[in-house]
Amino acid sequence: MWLILLITAAFAEDLWTTAEVTALRWQGGPQTTVTLAPGSQVQVVLRDKDQVRVRYQQEFGWLPSSALTNVAPALPVAEGGSDALPKVTLTPGEAGQ
Secondary structure, X not given: OHHHHHHHHHOOOEEEEOOOEEEEOOOXXXXXXXXXXXXXXXXXXXXXXXXXEEEXXXXXXXEEHHHXXXXXXXXXXXXXXXXXXXXXXXXXXXXXX
């Protein structure tokens, strides 16, 4: 049994949420487990038609497949764009001095 769990975890499919979404404990049930922010990374446990059972950290729940994407979100850019990033100048031969 443990071997199956280890193999499943090793080949888990990662997806990301496209909007804020609340996972349901049971498929079609009213009880919720966790609310995920847009861009949250989840691992697929099971697919069933238009519903996906996912794991997020230590929580499990059902999400609509329409709320998930296989495209990782872009890294946030500092406010003010790339001009807001610190400028670094490297001069050859000065490393470690």
